[in-house]
Amino acid sequence: MTNPTTSLPSTGAASDFDFFVGSWQIQHSRLKERLTGCQEWEHFEGSSTMQKLLGGCANVDDNVIHLPDGDYRALTIRSFDASSGLWSIWWLDGRHPGRLDTPVVGGFKDGKGCFYADDTYNGQAIRVRFLWTQCSELGQPRWEQAFSTDGGDNWEVNWVMDFRRTDGMAGTPACL
Structure with a gap:
């Protein structure tokens, strides 16, 4: 596998995720099966609330996910490394509370964040x-x-989340 931080932007800032502070309604779209050639998507709702921590160098969001076969909760934990300019992002699934997923690492460039991991x-x-x-x-x-099963030459998108503000900050632009 390749190094997950190869070709990542390294000019990030602790404010990169400020656009995401607050409460959100989420429309999830997820492939029913991953890496099998499946083209069937399932759609479900969720919600999330994100707050900054560690003086702005970290943030966490608390998620409620309404899967078709039952609800669960999860956390996203993000931390910014000022020396490298990169973010690390971990997922903590409430169904498996003793295990953090392998972190994806990356940053933002021109309003788009790219984060990678080998797993x-x-x-x-x-x-x-x-x-x-x-x-x-x-x-x-x-x-x-x-x-990707070929080191990043080809990608299968398997989960998409579209966010809509629910915290009364409608006048606050989500897009910077």
Whole structure:
């Protein structure tokens, strides 16, 4: 596998995720099966509240996910390394509270965040990519997850989240 931080922007700032502070309603779209050629998507709702921590050099969001087969909670934990200019992002799934997922590492350039990690899925070596778009075609933030089994030459997008503010900050632009 390749180094997950290869070709990542390193000019980040602790304020990179400021656009995401607050409360959100989420429209999830997820492939029913990953890395099998599946083209069938399932759609469900969720919510999230994000706050800054560690003087702005970290943040956490508390998620409620309404999967078709039942609800669960999860946390996203992000920390900024000022010396490298890179963010690390971990996922803590409430269904598996003793395990943090492998962090994706990266940063933002021109309003788009790219974050990568080498990991495994069902015993297969994969490369993971998170893309954060501060302003999607809907005028709201979007997150996308994709997996690659060939070191990043080809990607299968398998989860997309579109966010809509719910915290009364409607006058606050989500897109910077």
